[in-house]
Amino acid sequence: MLDTLLYTVTGLVLGGLLLLLLLPRRQRREGEPPLENGWIPFIGLAYEFHKNALEFLISRQQKYGDIFTVHVAGKYITFIMDSTQFQYVIKHGKQLDFHEFANSLSSRTFDHPRLTEAKFPHLNDKLHRIYKIMQGRALDKLTDSMMGNLQRVFKWKFSQATDWKAEKMYQFCCCIMFEASFMTLYGRDPIADGHKVISEIREKFTKFDAKFPYLVINIPIALLGATKKIREELIHFFFPNKMEKRSEISEVVQERKNVLEQYELQDYDRAAHHFAFLWASVGNTIPATFWAMYYLVRHPEALAAVRDEIDHLLQSTGQKKGPEYDIHITREQLDSMVLLGSAIKESFRLCAASMNIRLVQEDFDLELEGNQTIRLRKDDFIALYPPALHMDPEIYEDPERYKYDRFVENGKEKILFYKKGKKLKEYLMPFGSGTSKCPGRFFAMNEIKQFLAVLLIYVDMELVEHKALGHDNRRSGLGILLPNSDIMFRFKPRTLDL
């Protein structure tokens, strides 16, 4: 009896699978790029893509050429692999939309209502206008505040270190960057113990962040253990009663708060928006800071050259080195440190994997260089995958190698990179492109520079473990990749040669 039941169930499952396999697949139409469906219905090539996106895309590029469409988890994505063609995708903002797609992703991940124009007229535009506060001269205030907060956190961290002290490097970066960025953007609660409250938020944030890639690919939050509860707790930190208590809130967060208050939103929904901004402001900055620090510590010649540049700046501005002194470095001075900037860009090149994705709004022919056109279908995606550019040996010689001064030429920032003899408009894309370019990119770059400058001024450091780190590919396509494990390093107050 049991045998018969088992045979019947197995038969039904196999029959169902066979039927699924026999379902008609999408066929390539004339003018469209080569298409690969994958053999598993709905899933398509999702597994291969997520295992190692760069390897997967390069293998398809070898098979189909620079443009091809693949079926990944129910979506059809056309990849443009030739970096000389990127600008043609970037400039088609009307037919290739980013905001609609980003809005629904953010709403699903951070649990706020979608900011549709019909329901919340002009809200999206108003929020985007605020981002100007993070650019140009307006950035001075934020940069100064970050410098003060970073030094406060570093001094607290190093206060007990008299001799070598070992720590996990990722955790170290996360602790310092989270706290300093949080205080800079969201200010402080004058009564509560700042370190304790922020550590609590950071721990919850780290747990949420570990599940972030699953939320993005639409795995129901109910299947992700305690993530729903943690997300709610994080959102509660930004409720009006908590925000009102905080002093020294940055202008950008204050302005966002003012704009959100002009609309009929629940307290929870407003708080969820603040939480989304928190994720945007530290979710990539922390791993980016880690990689910049890791590569410097791993390459003593790079560390020595960058430290020399920082020391030189201190000397020329008459400042003393050492944790007992306050350091002041202006935004212009940060900009002038080309070796430090180059070292950070080089680490971006090796770890930035944010897919630039656009949703096709209507059937249309996308014109590319050299009278080439490709036919695109409404509701498909078109994507640029920066690692394909960053690891291209025609653009970057010996691309696997970390070369801290790769972005310096004749003592200035190097901005000319070529492919097929053509000057590239986009040669480094950690921050996205066109309409979706990160509005926090100047602040992010400054923060990482400040972190490294203070660190190198305050301490000597070296690796304790000598294992090679790889990437955790779960965030492939979503921003800066995390390392596949943490690594021990040690530091001690710097011996000063004054």
Ligand code: HEM
């Ligand atoms: C190394 C650090 C950072 C990296 C690599 C990074 C990268 C990016 C990327 C790639 C996007 C576009 C998303 C997409 O195309 O899907 C983006 C958007 C965004 N980033 Fe950043 N980001 C960083 C730091 C920051 C910081 C420090 C802030 C704010 C303080 C920030 C605020 C934002 C915001 C608000 C958006 C959404 C913009 C929109 O709605 O159009 N980011 N970021």
